[in-house]
Amino acid sequence: MTSEITCTIETLAHKGEGRAETADGPVHVPFTLPGETVRIARDDGRARLLEVLTPAPERVEPLCPHFGTCGGCALQHMDQRAILDWKRDQVIAALAARGFADVDGLVEPTVDATGEGRRRAVFAAARAGSRVMLGFHERASHRLVDLRVCPVVLPEIVAAMDDLRELASLVMPRKGEVTLTVLATGTGLDVALATPAKISPRSVPQIVERAMGAGFARLSLNGETLVEARAPILSVDGLPLVPPPGGFVQATLAGEQALAKRVLECVGKARNVADLFAGSGTFALRLARRARVHALEGDRAALKALDGAMRAGAGALREVRGERRDLFRNPLTATDLDDFGDGYDAVVFDPPRAGAEAQARELALSKVKTVVAVSCNPATLARDLRHLVDGGYRLRSVLPVDQFRFSPHIEVVAGLTRD
Structure with a gap:
């Protein structure tokens, strides 16, 4: 059952959601800030922001058209100084x-x-009818947001999204998702694919050709390097480091x-x-x-x-x-x-x-x-x-x-x- 109420946000909880006290107890409201008076809808214990009646001074205009749906960001509506x-x-x-x-x-x-953005991003890709979607999941959902822009990753990763979609389509399972870990290095993008699907050896040349056509430095599949045109090198205090495929940095x-x-x-x-x-x-x-x-x-x-x-x-x-x-x-x-x-x-x-x-x-x-x-x-x-x-x-x-x-x-x- 859905109900609408007006409340005042008192604090920001640890996941970045505004917290308000109501007659029915505390409620967490995404995309709100402390001090704001807001109108919200409550449905099965969840709160959804309908309108900001009194905005906080820290509120700013989000940079990304996907904000509010994409689960990759929680605080684009908040000034960076206030976030810090x-x-x-x-x-x-x-x-x-x-x-x-x-x-x-x-x-x-x-x-x-x-800095200028994240050099490492972990995307998901899934099939939606005849097309492949690539991006991050929606908030509290398994649904994917098909990204076309992303202000939090480096521009060279955003520029490669169409190539990443095409690459994912070549290893896509009938059901489920492909995970793509993308790292921007000094010698190009290092792309690590992970898929539950069994890949035929006959498909590998096409996958490799697509990756080389996109100019990727290295491509790996389920932890195994398929092709390395150039070693993907990160400089660590002036020392050349080649991280493992999909490895943490x-x-x-x-x-x-x-x-x-x-x-x-x-x-x-x-x-x-x-x-x-x-x-x-x-x-x-x-x-x-x-x-x-x-x-x-x-x-x-x-x-x-x-x-x-x-x-x-x-x-x-x-x-x-x-x-x-x-x-x-x-x-x-x-x-x-x-x-x-x-x-x-x-x-x-x-x-x-x-x-x-x-x-x-x-x-x-x-x-x-x-x-x-x-x-x-x-x-x-x-x-x-x-x-x-x-x-x-x-x-x-x-x-x-x-x-x-x-x-x-x-x-x-x-x-x-x-x-």
């Missing part, structure tokens, strides 16, 4: 929820690292640089550093210019990419040791941390969204002097920091970084030391 302030507030709230008091002066202003170059700058500042003059959840070496390669680095990562392909970059920069780097290790199931123990060589001076960890609770517990028991925690999830970061602080560390700095424009996602770097 809100993201900082989210970090403070996450810390407060774990018992951290008086952190307002500790959490720095959010760094705007959105920071969304923007500006974001990577902002995170790395703070990590290096927090590590300081440490000479023996462990980089946990090291990936392909975003931090390890930079740290290795001035310290011995032990890089631990569970993904074999990421470690291989790191090894290739290390070899390319061998003359400029100190000792780097890579090790494959599942740090969720087998974290470095306090004994490992204290006994490796002369013990680590500093530890950096950058886990997935789930955080690194088991590893944080071990670090809390160790004698490591400096810990730098990097996270894309303020809630799990706050949990892990709680373990460290309860174990004797002191939280020295917290830096939010925004590299996902118009999105509620937040990156954070926290520095801790043990007296």
Whole structure:
């Protein structure tokens, strides 16, 4: 049953939706801002914005015609300065929820690292009758929005969308979707296709020909490289890195640089550093210019990419040791941390969204002097920091970084030391 009411938005929730108190309890309203009076429709517990009666000063005109339908952005209606302030507030709230008091002066202003747009995007493609749609899903839906423009990714990715649709059509299953992970590199686009469909070997030449005609640097299918016209190269502090097909890299170059700058500042003059959840070496390669680095990562392909970059920069780097290790199931123990060589001076960890609770517990028991925690999830970061602080560390700095424009996602770097 649908009902219409008028209400005032009080706060912005962690997913970027406005929150209002009503006679029937709290309600979350997409595309609204604190202080706004709005008319909404309620249907089966969901709220839909009908009209903004009193707009907030932070309200701006969205850039994209797909906004409101496409689930890729949540905050195009909000001024960027206000978004940065809100993201900082989210970090403070996450810390407060774990018992951290008086952190307002500790959490720095959010760094705007959105740059020129995201260099990495993960699209979905699906068949709709005789045509192929490519884009992001609608909000809270499996339906696809067929994108023609996108202001949050680099222009070279937008320019390739028709070629990506054509490529997806060649591997499209009868039912289901194709996933396309697209990375803009210094030598061209690196495209990784993933499909549940079984591809006939006879189809591969046509797929390869289409990718080469589009000028892509590399094309992979379900993790296997089909063709590499040029190695897709990213520069990591001047070192050439060829990431694995579909592998994780920071969304923007500006974001990577902002995170790395703070990590290096927090590590300081440490000479023996462990980089946990090291990936392909975003931090390890930079740290290795001035310290011995032990890089631990569970993904074999990421470690291989790191090894290739290390070899390319061998003359400029100190000792780097890579090790494959599942740090969720087998974290470095306090004994490992204290006994490796002369013990680590500093530890950096950058886990997935789930955080690194088991590893944080071990670090809390160790004698490591400096810990730098990097996270894309303020809630799990706050949990892990709680373990460290309860174990004797002191939280020295917290830096939010925004590299996902118009999105509620937040990156954070926290520095801790043990007296």
